[in-house]
Amino acid sequence: MDRSRLRLADSVYERVKEMILDGRFGTETWIPIDILVSELAVSRQPVMDTMRRLSLEGFVSIVPQVGCRPRPYAAEDVQDFFVLFAEGEAQVAQIAAQRADARDLIELRLISQEIGALRKARLGDAERGRLYRDLNRRFHRSIRHASKSPVAAEIVEGMGDRSDFFVAQSGRFIFATRLKTAHDEHEALIAAIADRLPMRAAEVARAHILAIGERLRRVPAPAGVGGTKEAPGT
Structure with a gap:
């Protein structure tokens, strides 16, 4: 090619x-x-x-x-994924707390400020969720970069895409409705990395990811989600 x-x-x-x-x-x-x-x-x-x-x-x-x-997935498979993903992000955060430099911390704080501003913006759940997803991806990508571990970062990056996929396919506004809590967790993660507390960083990152899986499990899908549609234009 x-x-x-x-x-x-x-x-x-x-x-x-x-x-x-x-x-x-x-x-x-x-x-x-x-x-x-x-x-x-x-x-x-x-x-x-x-x-x-x-x-x-x-x-x-x-x-x-x-x-x-x-592709559809069973609820149990989704929950199993988030357990695995949480461990991956925890390990990356733990390494980042040992290796992050001043520029990494500046980048993380700038993205967190944007997320904080998004909390106050007057937007619908769908638009707020879309904007937060982009910022959240940048935030976690910056932590992976701060880990200075390319192989681990690449593997966990792919898992991040799968996480977004499961959230999108759930039909739930997980990102929009959990914005304040997620922002607070990001701030706690930045603090742990800045203070060189690897185990604390891992703990916060793990809980942050597991909370998404738990939210998907507990929150019912909105009305209208579901029902097989005909295959158009295939």
Whole structure:
């Protein structure tokens, strides 16, 4: 594959993946391939290549002769994932508390300030949740960078995408309704890293992630979520 085609394939992949992580398609909604082709102004091939790639990564299910949709997971599998993810983030935070430098702390504090401002903004839950998800990803990515452990950071980064996927597919406004608590937890995590307290950083990070899984388990999905829809444009 030449470089231009490779760049196109990566661009389509990133854009479609973001749509899924933003919750544009539910697990019982068939992804409209023809509409994506038109919206992205590309041929059908890179879109289908993206679906196959997302299928291998566990984000999409491909049903032959029917279509593609976000992959459904059992509630128990989701809870098991958050236990594993919590340990990954805890280990990264523990390392970051040992290795973070002044620039890392400045970056974390700046992002936390943006999250604090978002708490006061007059926005709907959907928009607030979308903006918080972007800031939250930047915050946790900065902690992974502060760990100075590329392999661990790369592994946990992929788990972060899966976490966003589960939140999006739940149909719940987890990010928006938990913003104040999450911001306070971020501040506690920054303090532990700044004070060089590895075990405290791990404890806060672990609890922060486990709380998301618990929230998904306890909060009922909003009315209207669910119900298989026909496969359009596949």
